[in-house]
Amino acid sequence: MTGAMQSIEWSVSLFKQIRFIIFRAALSLAVLSPSSAAWAEQLMQINRNLQEDASTGVELIADNKFEAGFAATPACNSPEEKACAEDKRYELKSPAFPNMAEVKPVWELRQWGSQSTFSNPAVKYGEGYAWTTADKRLVIYPGGRVEMAANGESEFNSEYRNERPSKPSLIAGQSIAGPSPYSRDTGSVADMKRLIFNVDFRKLYEDQNIQAGYDPKQNAMIFPINFTIQNLNTESKGYGQYVWLQINPYDDRRETAVSKRDQEMTDIGTGMSIYFVPTASLTDGNTHSGEWVTFNGDILPFAKRSVEIAFRKGILKSKDLSDYKIGGVNIGYELSGLNITTMEFKNLSLKMFKD
DSSP, X not given: OOXXXXXXXXXXXXXXXXXXXXXXXXXXXXXXXXXXXXXXXXXXXXXXXXTTTTTTOEEOSTTTTXXXXXXXXXXXXXXXXXXXXXXXXXXXXOTTOGGGTTBOOSEEEEOTTOSOOOOSSOXXXXXXXXXXXXXXXXXXXXXXXXXXXXXXXXXXXXXXXXXXXXXXXXXXXXXXXXXXXXXXXXXXXXXXXXXXXXXXXXXXXEEOOOOTTOOTTTOOEEEEEEEEEEEOOTTSTTTTOEEEEEEEEEETTOSOSOOSTTXXXXXXXXXXXXXXXXXXXXXXXXXXXXXXXXXXXXOHHHXXXXXXXXXXXXXXXXXXXXXXXXXXXXXXXXXXXXXXXXXXXXXXXXXXXXX
16 A cells, blocks of 8 residues: 555544534534623624635635634544533633634634643743643744644553544634635635635654554644535535545655545545645645745645546535535644644635636
């Protein structure tokens, strides 16, 4: 089995967890428990009709500097557990943005599989503010630079736990055109001319911490970014179906996470298709170097291709691109090894052009 196929095989566990954050979880955003005294009700001012300025390029990711904080879910072993219920959500707010204290976060934050839960308040950490436990760290710096760190030695108590169904992860996600209080109209994929993605990624520190029992097919640190290409046409027989479009800035086992075109698989958990954007289409850099690497390029051809392949395989009921919009996005790590890792990203963007 090639390294690329090993990466795909291992990625199935990630999608068993994050599948809820875009569509099913998005549906529940509108009915979050009003009983929480700490829950902000004021909505952030964002552009909801994204088609108006699309001729010159319009940003689809709201609050891409993470100023309004996160609607966080406590650590739990699986999305189905009671600890992940809506009434357990709480907010993480950075003191750096006092004007956002009463604003409902655009971003959700999942801590599935972790042994610990972030708590307030955030503490000063260099130029930013951080939430920290013995197992992980999240830092928001001025300008939208984000640091995520994980300690696999602590999370797994120094032993590989391949039998655990839910691996430690830290995943931020938001709805775009999908149902939520922040839902905004992107128009259909068929009407788009370009869809320019950007993120700058840097590995600050990596100790793979390989111990007896290590299996590269099962033990790793990965950092994927996922968009859903979702059928949001209520008149379509495929309404609600989607394809995962995944970009892979980092996989500790290989310098090029995705090396082939049309690399895809069917997610066992959702039955939906996962399409992997070739790394070389976005960068010629190497995130193993420890330097900042920019991932930038037009992902619209891959979005269209992902729908075509999924329909051909019988996964999607509609092949009409006018049914599909950008449903949502999520970004973060999943850990299945004893890795001790610190990563940063900044300049996260997805710009739509219609001319």
